[in-house]
Amino acid sequence: xxxxxRSAPPDLGISRRSLLKGTAASGASAFGxxxxxxxxxxxxxxxxxxxxxxxxxxxRPERFTLDARTxxxxxxxxxxxxxxxxxxxxxxxxxxxxxxxxxTRINSxxxxxxxxxxxxxxxxxxxxEAGEMHPMQQAxxxxxxxxxxxxxxxxxxxxVGCVTEGHAGSEAEIREYMSGNLCRCGAYxxxxxxxxxxxxxxxARGAS
Amino acid sequence: MRPFSFQKPGSVEEAVAVVEPxxxxxxxxxxHAGGTTVIDLMKLHVLQPPSLTDLGGVLERGIEExxxxxxxxxAGTTMAEAAEHPAFLRAPVLSEALWKAASxxxxxxxxxxxxxxxxxxxxxxRDNVSACNKREPGSGCAAKDGINRLxxxxxxxxxxxxxxxxxxxxxxxxxxxxxxxxxxxGGREIAFGDLHVPPGEDPARETIxxxxxLITAIRLSVPEWASRSVYTKVRDRDSYAFALTxxxxxxxxxxxxxxxxxxxxxxxxxxxxxxxxxxDWLAGRExxxxxxxxxxxxxxxxxxxxxxxxxxxxxxxxxxxxxxMEAKAMTPRNSGDSQ
Ligand SMILES: Cc1cc2nc3c(=O)[nH]c(=O)nc-3n(C[C@H](O)[C@H](O)[C@H](O)COP(=O)(O)OP(=O)(O)OC[C@H]3O[C@@H](n4cnc5c(N)ncnc54)[C@H](O)[C@@H]3O)c2cc1C
Ligand code: SF4
Numbered sequence: 001x002x003x004x005x006r007s008a009p010p011d012l013g014i015s016r017r018s019l020l021k022g023t024a025a026s027g028a029s030a031f032g033x034x035x036x037x038x039x040x041x042x043x044x045x046x047x048x049x050x051x052x053x054x055x056x057x058x059x060r061p062e063r064f065t066l067d068a069r070t071x072x073x074x075x076x077x078x079x080x081x082x083x084x085x086x087x088x089x090x091x092x093x094x095x096x097x098x099x100x101x102x103x104t105r106i107n108s109x110x111x112x113x114x115x116x117x118x119x120x121x122x123x124x125x126x127x128x129e130a131g132e133m134h135p136m137q138q139a140x141x142x143x144x145x146x147x148x149x150x151x152x153x154x155x156x157x158x159x160v161g162c163v164t165e166g167h168a169g170s171e172a173e174i175r176e177y178m179s180g181n182l183c184r185c186g187a188y189x190x191x192x193x194x195x196x197x198x199x200x201x202x203x204a205r206g207a208s
Numbered sequence: 209m210r211p212f213s214f215q216k217p218g219s220v221e222e223a224v225a226v227v228e229p230x231x232x233x234x235x236x237x238x239x240h241a242g243g244t245t246v247i248d249l250m251k252l253h254v255l256q257p258p259s260l261t262d263l264g265g266v267l268e269r270g271i272e273e274x275x276x277x278x279x280x281x282x283a284g285t286t287m288a289e290a291a292e293h294p295a296f297l298r299a300p301v302l303s304e305a306l307w308k309a310a311s312x313x314x315x316x317x318x319x320x321x322x323x324x325x326x327x328x329x330x331x332x333x334r335d336n337v338s339a340c341n342k343r344e345p346g347s348g349c350a351a352k353d354g355i356n357r358l359x360x361x362x363x364x365x366x367x368x369x370x371x372x373x374x375x376x377x378x379x380x381x382x383x384x385x386x387x388x389x390x391x392x393x394g395g396r397e398i399a400f401g402d403l404h405v406p407p408g409e410d411p412a413r414e415t416i417x418x419x420x421x422l423i424t425a426i427r428l429s430v431p432e433w434a435s436r437s438v439y440t441k442v443r444d445r446d447s448y449a450f451a452l453t454x455x456x457x458x459x460x461x462x463x464x465x466x467x468x469x470x471x472x473x474x475x476x477x478x479x480x481x482x483x484x485x486x487x488d489w490l491a492g493r494e495x496x497x498x499x500x501x502x503x504x505x506x507x508x509x510x511x512x513x514x515x516x517x518x519x520x521x522x523x524x525x526x527x528x529x530x531x532x533m534e535a536k537a538m539t540p541r542n543s544g545d546s547q
Contacts, residue, residue, distance in 0.1 A: 047211060048211030048212070049211060049212065049213035049214065051214050067211070068211070068212055068213060068214040068260075069209040069211065069212070071247070090251065091248050091251065091252075092244055092248060092311075092313075092314055095311065095313060098313055104316045105312060105313050105316060106313050106316055106317050107244075107311075107313045107314065107317075110243055110244050110247045110248060110314075110317070111243065111247075111317065112214070112240070112243060112247065112260075114214045114216075114262070115240075115243070115262060115264050158312070158313065161312065161313075161316075162312065165288075165312070167312070175447070176307075176447050177312050178312075179311060179312075179446075179447035179448035180310075180311020180312050180313045180314065180448055181311075
């Protein structure tokens, strides 16, 4: 598809993002879907009905008036400039947009901000405490859990969720329960090792 | 996404009073539960509802255990919660069909009600431009002569060959489930096996639900012997992929002899597909490998391939045979040590 008619409704001017999206390649994915141009979070055009929500993001409560179409991913990146959370497929298929909502990992690209009134969101920017890296962040560095780094924030947030859920019991279990995060560089070996290291550290801290 | 208004009803009654039709005939109301199907399709403009009615905080969540293996499951229970519930672990097919579906992130959000009503992954349905009778009645079906590797070989029609992609429905259909629903007109019960309708001449209509009808709970009855049950899922990669073919199997064995078998097929059919004739054929037989292979052959006796998906017929047969043999090889927990 050279131009994607869906990326910019006709009543809008062409934005940088819709131009970028026009170049997205199509192909049949593992989900049997054609990837509609989706490399960038949709710039939400003005004019739709609005919603009011209060969301605590990385410990800071804030009120927002938003177009109802705004996803949590849009809110984080476009409104708050928290660009650590990445846009990959924008359709729940790759995990790059993973954040924690009330401690649970989710895909922020498929989650409407309108559903999050009263929720607490943690992004990669909110993981470190008092300037000290979260054990999972350190473990990814120690174990070469990445190459290009694009999927890494999503991997780390997902890995934190995986350990909290109790699904990091063995390497096989980690692979199964981390399968929602794709890494095109193929750093999976390091990622699994990182989760094991951080799991053990977290357990040791809990025990002491 | 096209603009829509977001409605946040405070109760089931309010939800069914305010919901608007999805905008595609026979597709029910524009409810938003976990949103993992509906937001995906709205981003693709396949769905363009004028409003979304959010079910967050409105739907029942959790699983109640009654007498004699009866379960009442709130439609708002997430896939992740359900997959780990002790009642589902006792009949492993119910849990396995969930944890082998989607990803941990999606399962944390997606609800069982929404899961049953997920839409096909047919690439032409999703691309929003090709001929597709399901999306645009009367426009034709681009998949029949196109990229149909993932699509159905059972229950198809000349109008549509889309497969029902969900996993859990195939486990649920083994247990004579009943859906409790609510609409403006009141409540009713639907046998789960009647919910989905094969494409026939009107593939846009996927279920018998009304435009304002909400699934509130799912009741099912799980016999103790269903501790011998499996969900065998064959896919292009080992995790996080839809089924090419799958078999949901529960077996009641007396030694090696089948007292009762229950079998459903996923990935390869247009609707959740219980293979009752094969179940009847299995009853009373000694379950050998030959018998399992023959059961697979019978399960796909009426199958028709469309080119790229021809492989699903032999693969589906083998999946059924493997599912049966895997269930046979299980050591189910005996009645004494449950709880
Ligand atoms: C990348 C990806 C991979 C996936 N892989 C798998 C897989 O391997 N196996 C699998 O089984 N599934 C898979 N899925 C599908 C996923 O399981 C479904 O999207 C999810 O279960 C839908 O639940 P939801 O609560 O998010 O539904 P929603 O998107 O909120 O709703 C889905 C539909 O149901 C309607 N609805 C929702 N709840 C009710 C109700 N209570 N009463 C009446 N109508 C209702 C909505 O109006 C909508 O039409 C995958 C999805 C994605 C995005
Ligand atoms: S198989 Fe069904 S969903 Fe796919 S293009 Fe044909 S009519 Fe549409």
